[in-house]
Amino acid sequence: MRCDVVVVGAGPGGSMAAKTAAERGLKVVLMEKRQEIGDPVRCAEGVSKSRLSSMIKPDPRWIAAEVKGARLYAPDGSSIVMSEDKSGDEVGYVLERKIFDRALAMDAARAGAKVMVKTRALDLIRTDGAVKGVRAMRYGEVIDIEADVVIGADGVESKVGRWAGIDTSLKPGDIEVCAQFLLYDKNIDNEYCEFFLGNELAPGGYVWSFPKGEHLANVGLGVIGSRSEPGAPVKLLRRFVEKRMPEARIVEMVVGGVPVSGPIERTIADGVMLVGDAARQSDPITGGGILNAMEAGIIAGEVVSEAVSSGDTGVEGLMAYEKRWRESIGKQIARHLDLKEFFIRLSDEDLNNLMHSIQSEDVSKMDLRGMLRVLIRLNPKMLWELRHLVM
Amino acid sequence: MITVNRYVCGYCGACVGVCPVCALELVEAWLEVSDGCIECGRCVKLCPTGALSLEEAQG
Numbered sequence: 347m348r349c350d351v352v353v354v355g356a357g358p359g360g361s362m363a364a365k366t367a368a369e370r371g372l373k374v375v376l377m378e379k380r381q382e383i384g385d386p387v388r389c390a391e392g393v394s395k396s397r398l399s400s401m402i403k404p405d406p407r408w409i410a411a412e413v414k415g416a417r418l419y420a421p422d423g424s425s426i427v428m429s430e431d432k433s434g435d436e437v438g439y440v441l442e443r444k445i446f447d448r449a450l451a452m453d454a455a456r457a458g459a460k461v462m463v464k465t466r467a468l469d470l471i472r473t474d475g476a477v478k479g480v481r482a483m484r485y486g487e488v489i490d491i492e493a494d495v496v497i498g499a500d501g502v503e504s505k506v507g508r509w510a511g512i513d514t515s516l517k518p519g520d521i522e523v524c525a526q527f528l529l530y531d532k533n534i535d536n537e538y539c540e541f542f543l544g545n546e547l548a549p550g551g552y553v554w555s556f557p558k559g560e561h562l563a564n565v566g567l568g569v570i571g572s573r574s575e576p577g578a579p580v581k582l583l584r585r586f587v588e589k590r591m592p593e594a595r596i597v598e599m600v601v602g603g604v605p606v607s608g609p610i611e612r613t614i615a616d617g618v619m620l621v622g623d624a625a626r627q628s629d630p631i632t633g634g635g636i637l638n639a640m641e642a643g644i645i646a647g648e649v650v651s652e653a654v655s656s657g658d659t660g661v662e663g664l665m666a667y668e669k670r671w672r673e674s675i676g677k678q679i680a681r682h683l684d685l686k687e688f689f690i691r692l693s694d695e696d697l698n699n700l701m702h703s704i705q706s707e708d709v710s711k712m713d714l715r716g717m718l719r720v721l722i723r724l725n726p727k728m729l730w731e732l733r734h735l736v737m
Numbered sequence: 738m739i740t741v742n743r744y745v746c747g748y749c750g751a752c753v754g755v756c757p758v759c760a761l762e763l764v765e766a767w768l769e770v771s772d773g774c775i776e777c778g779r780c781v782k783l784c785p786t787g788a789l790s791l792e793e794a795q796g
């Protein structure tokens with residue numbers, strides 16, 4: 347089989363890349379190793395309403411809930427409230443990703459991409475050293491899909507980059523390992539996302555609760571890999587739920603890993619582009635990666651169509667992708683990497699002090715950066731090394 | 738030797754992303770370990786469910 351572009355992985359990044367390239371007239375194959383796109387879910391499903399809406403028209407079929415804002419709790423229980431429009435990227439909509447991911451793949455199909463499920467990439471095909479497509483296993487048979495460009499959108503497990511000589515393997519400090527329950531509890535606040543900080547609760551991470559309507563919520567936590575041990579996320583989550591929500595009814599369980607390494611050095615090679623979690627484009631502070639993956643996918647789709655029509659699908663021809671994503675989502679990812687490196691070192695006492703210092707301020711209209719600016723003004727000694735982030 | 742407790746594994750792929758030598762592969766709900774494993778133990782430490790263990794090779 348021959349096409350212009352083959353996209354490996356039908357998550358939000360891959361589907362947006364496939365759709366964008368197909369809309370521009372390219373012959374696109376979107377392959378996904380699972381038989382059901384979007385399932386099992388590995389996500390807390392929170393996204394910013396405004397940013398999502400700038401890329402795709404929201405559809406009630408894949409929106410589980412809308413929230414008004416977020417509440418942030420220090421280890422000692424003191425809290426602040428942030429309003430929806432400014433709470434950063436992670437609140438606004440809580441999605442139903444099983445439906446959302448499939449809808450994005452369908453959009454790619456409608457735009458003309460050939461979607462192939464139960465098709466797992468095994469390796470790159472090369473001719474005279476140049477990448478010429480993907481060898482895959484489809485329903486147990488090995489098939490070759492020839493293409494000028496391969497887009498690796500294969501998520502946290504990504505191998506496409508490694509096959510192309512880009513080392514994307516994550517060290518323990520580069521990954522948050524997570525566990526989550528979808529649960530019913532009558533005390534769930536349907537209107538607010540909640541974040542609980544504390545080294546006892548989630549070393550180098552946090553606990554989240556994202557409502558999904560009618561007192562259902564995704565309650566989960568992430569632990570920084572360097573401070574985790576076998577099975578720790580599941581144990582810590584069970585402890586949290588037993589203690590704080592003793593009457594909760596658990597109806598689903600999710601585990602997963604989120605890259606928090608920040609941008610890798612290179613996301614392109616001759617005939618290869620990496621998108622989304624495969625390019626380690628998730629946010630190092632929040633762990634959010636859906637919207638970054640979608641935005642990178644759109645840029646990749648645009649650049650690849652120009653590269654294919656100009657006939658230059660080598661590094662030079664794909665360079666615009668590298669430049670454009672670093673100019674847009676890359677800046678925030680880099681800033682948040684510095685923040686993450688700092689915050690995972692804070693003790694519970696530091697976290698309590700920070701929260702107390704800001705409690706008398708009106709943070710309801712602030713974004714993360716505005717809040718950081720105030721925090722630095724109030725705690726200059728502790729936060730001195732972060733001042734470059736708000737200049 | 739890396740062993741997978743398939744009754745515990747939540748097929749999340751976190752271990753695949755951290756393996757420095759690409760020795761792991763997740764096929765739907767089935768985790769495969771290849772001969773390339775260098776027994777570094779990174780995947781064991783990071784598995785959120787505790788499904789992996791590093792054991793002395795038999796015989």
Ligand SMILES: Cc1cc2nc3c(=O)[nH]c(=O)nc-3n(C[C@H](O)[C@H](O)[C@H](O)COP(=O)(O)OP(=O)(O)OC[C@H]3O[C@@H](n4cnc5c(N)ncnc54)[C@H](O)[C@@H]3O)c2cc1C
Pocket residue numbers: 354355356357358359360377378379380384388389390391392393436465466467468499500501502503504505524525526566600601602603604621622623624628633634635636637639
């Ligand atoms: C517990 C948890 C909570 C999270 N919460 C949030 C949140 O609230 N908000 C947010 O924005 N983000 C969140 N994230 C992160 C978010 O899920 C990811 O950043 C996002 O899914 C990345 O999209 P992607 O398209 O890059 O990759 P993915 O969605 O991971 O898609 C990759 C796809 O590639 C497929 N694939 C892999 N290898 C192959 C192969 N060899 N051949 C064919 N197909 C292959 C996979 O099966 C998968 O379908 C969370 C992650 C976790 C683990």
Ligand code: SF4
Pocket residue numbers: 601741745746747748749750751752753763768783784785786787788789
């Ligand atoms: S990290 Fe653990 S739970 Fe996840 S796929 Fe690997 S063995 Fe299974």
Ligand code: SF4
Pocket residue numbers: 739755756757758759760761770773774775776777778779780781
């Ligand atoms: S022990 Fe190391 S080399 Fe072996 S599978 Fe695990 S991470 Fe890979």
